[in-house]
Amino acid sequence: MADFDVIVVGAGYAGTVAAYELAKAGKSVLVVERGNYAGAKNMTGGRIYSHSLKKVFPNFEQDSPVERRITHERISLMDPEANFTIDFTSKALKQEGQDSYSVLSAVYDQWLAEQAENAGAEIIYGIPVEDLIMEGDSVKGVIAGEDSLTAEITILADGVNSLLTAKAVGAKKPKPSEIAVGVKELIELPSGVIEDRFLCNPGEGAAWLFAGDATHGHIGGGFMYTNKDSISLGLVATISDLVGATRPIYQMMEDFKKHPAVAPLVRGGKVVEYSGHMVSEGGYAMVPKLVTNGCMITGDAAMLCMNLGYCVRGMDFAVASGQMAAQAAIEALDAGSVDEASLHRYVDLLENSFVLRELKQYRRFPHFMESTTRIFKEYPAMVKEIMNSMFVVDGKPADPLKKKIMDPVKEVGVTTVLKDAMGGMKAL
């Protein structure tokens, strides 16, 4: 007899949701988390899309510590001396079940962990799982600290920098081109100031992504999310491209914060935390084998994350995969078989849901981003030129609008622009 029906490694979004569902179904569950509390080691952008969370916690909007409902979507093309922004707001963004909320991981993960514990899951904190107990190619439990703990099923929810998936399913270490490093500052400001600066109603907020000079022309971008009384400001940069930069990421972060389009938004704010975390960006091609005998891989550990430039998603994937792994585990335990074939039900569930469908649909996008570096330099400059020629009035006779627009486009090359636009369309 194993010590537990299920051991979950990691108390992030995926692990806590899996543990909650399993405990609710009456299974014995142990979560092992290396942080001294859930979320202690975690950082996100970020905003969580509600659709998958709502399936687990139908009243999460009232019950959980979400920060603000995101009602403004902003995207900017940032040039060193200009910034072009699109601001979109819509009733559809506020509709229950398709809306999204800013969150802070260390706060939110603790709430999720509390739900799992209240449902009957046990969690031990402050101990990293160092190794897996293997019998042939079957996972039989974990080794943490002095203890060997056995389980019928082990769920790996240990995040993007998993040191365990290699042993469990032979996952390869991500390549620097498949992964980005993120850095973030949490900047405190009074909630009223945030609402005024971001043009939002009380309780509502903005998500804002920047391409271009945020990373000084390197692949990646800046982000800004409004929380209740703080702003999450940060950068994400693809590692393979970043290492060729002449400026370290922490200096890029500082430059971004001082950019004339950003500085007034965070003026007077107090920085209270500085964090770093990786984001998987390789898309579907990076997803490892998801099950083996006695083991399933969920969330970021399974690279279930998507960065489309205008939209970053990992939390809703983590929640859904945690829930589906729990469902597959419950069925397998009830049927008395936890081998790979039985647990393959988890993969079927993922394939029939948005998780693997969307990752497959967008599988060409990572390559498009990587090969279209003009998005980060030439296009912000082109847009700046067009806008300058439209809005700068200096008393000299003006060119016709067509020329104003076409001259900067010609500088990049008309066919190049068209090709990139087509390429982007196809990848999406």
Added chain:
Amino acid sequence: MIDPIDVNVDEKLSLNRYEVDEENAHIRLKDEAECPNFQEEFDKLVIACPAALYRRDEEGRPSFDYAGCLECGTCRIICGDTILDYWRYPGPTMGVEYRWG
């Protein structure tokens, strides 16, 4: 070449809570002499480590201090197979602790 730096990252790190394991380094570099590409690889870490823990002094000598690590894993991805001797998570209850995340 690395551009001039005008930001004090140590000040930012000091905002975080840490329990530093003074006895055990959770990340260790190999000996410079052992690695033919040491300098080139090290420079990548200087650029990409968000905590600025890989540094060069005025004479260009490399140094690394694991205290202050944000445990992001970036240096493992870049140099795990080259100039890093090992990369582990810090031991029980050790390392960085985010209050907000």
